[in-house]
Amino acid sequence: MSAPSHTTSYYAASANDKNLRPALQGQVEADICVIGAGYTGLSTALHLAESGFKVVVLEATRIGFGASGRNGGQIVHSYSRDIDFIEKHYGDKAGAEMGKMAFEGGKIIRRFVDQYNIQCDLKDGGIFAACNGKQMRELESKKALWETHGHNNLELLSDTDIQKYVGTTRYKGALLDKSGGHFHPLNLVLGEAAALESLGGVIYEDSPVTRVEEGAKAKVHTENGSVSANFVVVAGNAYLGGLIPKLQAKTMPCGTQVITTEPLSEAQQKALLPNGQCVEDCNYLLDYFRLSGDGRLIYGGGVTYGAREPDKIESLIVPKMLKTFPELKGVKIDYAWTGNFLLTLMRLPQFGRVSNNIYYAQGYSGHGVTCSHLAGKVLSDAIQGQAERYDVFAGLPQYPFPGGRTFRIPYTAMGAWYYTLRDKLGI
Template sequence: MPKSYPRSWYADTADIPTRRPPLTGDVRCDVCIVGAGYTGLVTAIELAQRGYDVVVLEAERIGWGASGRNGGQIVTGFNKSIGTIAGWVGREDAVRLWHLSEEAKTILADLVDRFGIECDLHWGYLLAALKKRQMDELEAWREELAGLGYDRTRLLDQEQTRAEIATNAYVGSVLDEGSGHLHPLRYVLGLARAAESLGVRIFEGSRVLHLETGAAPQAETKTGRVLPRFLVLAGNAYLGRLVPEIAGRIMPVATYIIGTEPLGEERARALIPSGHAVADTNFVLNYYRRSPDHRFLFGGGVSYSGLDRPDLKQALRRTMLRFFPQLEEARIDYCWGGHVAITMDRTPHVGRIGPATYYAQGYSGHGVAMTAICGRLMAEAIAGQAERFDVFARIPHAPFPGGGSLRKPALVLAMMWYRMRDLL
């Protein structure tokens, strides 16, 4: 029996469907996808539109992992500058990767429009600087994007930022009209309905226990087996150690969100008049937005150790109040979290294992949009058009140092350094 969705504002405001049945017996198909989150479902849609017979295996419920719990923010570009990426893959391919990242947002918008996915999609995003150094970095980022032909950003000074966000915390910001936010669980459930309308078969409560990733791939669950021509691994942070070849190249990181009681339209609108999503530029960042029912959703505190703080709700509330002391009397109705996957280089990984197994993982905070392009690229590669997939696969796939036992302690120490850098 799959687990229920963790309690969250998302789960309480989504139209949760009845459980889909688990896999039973042997099933043959063209492509088997492991994981019914954004990556797996976009890949399934792209393949089904090309005429492929697709089966999706989900260990729990559709969107049960990061796809149904994240901050819902649609972010332009990568977590690294195009200049940094050019140092890895060369300028020409770095520019191609930039255009692929822009295509990701177009795919998302097209899916929402074409399949009528009601997910509160809103365009507009504010990247806010807490200190001059961060503002300088935002200006450099904006100039780099302008050099790539991206003209959807605007620099805001302290006064203009204060008009957009009801806090004195920031020295300035960049408004990006090409980024935005949505209701993540509604979006992933809408993707599932879209996939099924195209003939995709989705099995919930079907945890994969064994995989064959060679020339004759297969996926085995407790009650059945899928025998496909191609295999797609889309479990990301929740794939665990099932596939050792790629497990050491991502690190599951817990991130958390709180939601206030309904504040009323006037009070909620006063916090962020435009309704845009907001994030600061700390390495360990804070991100927030208001909801359609006039709550304030504030995300931040992370855990790299795998252990949740016992005072998690109170700690996030204290952080929120440093920015918005006017919410002192607001009750906290929700507190939830989940795991996202980061990579050493903080950019997504796509690749192959053997001749017939593909994977995408490690979105490092940019997964709402980036999953869309990665799904399309894997579908193109399976269909025999791998040129764009191979460009994306050139991003380095460095493993985390320390192996299975030491990589978490090493990352915790590294994050302590970055947290100190944010504070100083």
């Protein structure tokens, strides 16, 4: 049986590093063992290695195999629920502390890219596009909210202004976040892996964890070996499976789909996105798109439960793309893929401990690119005894989905239908 490889995505086809790491064999000792070589795991591992710790990372398949190597590649700040939601439901103190951290993840990404010379086509600028008047008013509120928490570099765009940035008449206005941006997500995570290895960290691929043995010194088992460590970080997110049952009960994997066109002419690129920013709309089941480093349009959106075949993905996403850019009718689609992100009931990330020395972070609910990098810093600090910021996240309630595993999907599908209807009606 051949070892699992990456999905057939544009990112995998254009990855800078196609080298494979060996599987774990035998007994290994480390200060910290990280389960999962995605953004959460590698951000944690890299922060710890920078502080001098011996770190071992166990990856079931390939570095960046999950959402970290499949996502839209956009730097979007804050959380899936914004700071005002946190203030309203969990108090001003929680909101203030979460607000202080809401814009840090993007800075961590940029530091890694600059410090370790990661080649991932990083480009500045992100746009939130309003599909109706209600969404435009919400963007006005978002600008005021973020500025209250010290995040500036924001500009509201009218329905005519946005056409200077996005070649469509679909939107009623937008919020331009000049500190947002986009990049090749798989090349970012591969660059972070190389940075970790340059500091002495070790990554084992094809090493799915079969059991985590708790104790004063935890022991993480794979089929052909084990890692004994003072601390363990569980960072499998949507691809963790049933390894830690009590974590599985509090979340649900959801799929999103992405397509990539053939390379477009320079004139086509300028007509679609003249200044090269990435875009996401403000719908609950949102569309997101951007240009790749080699001039392709990457377009994604929607939510499904379970994987889709490439032809089915095209049938779902191409109509969305043509609604935004009808002039692309007939353009060749070179790649189509799906991937899972992890949804929580409250759509807020879950940080916590399985036991005294086994930490986890998961459930970014579609906002994982920046928050996962923040999580790595927060977990690294907590392991080193600076747990104040970790405690803020860990203090947020973590509810199981009603009805357990049996009813998670239908309940969430009903919720998605409701919010889709609201989006269509503009209410």
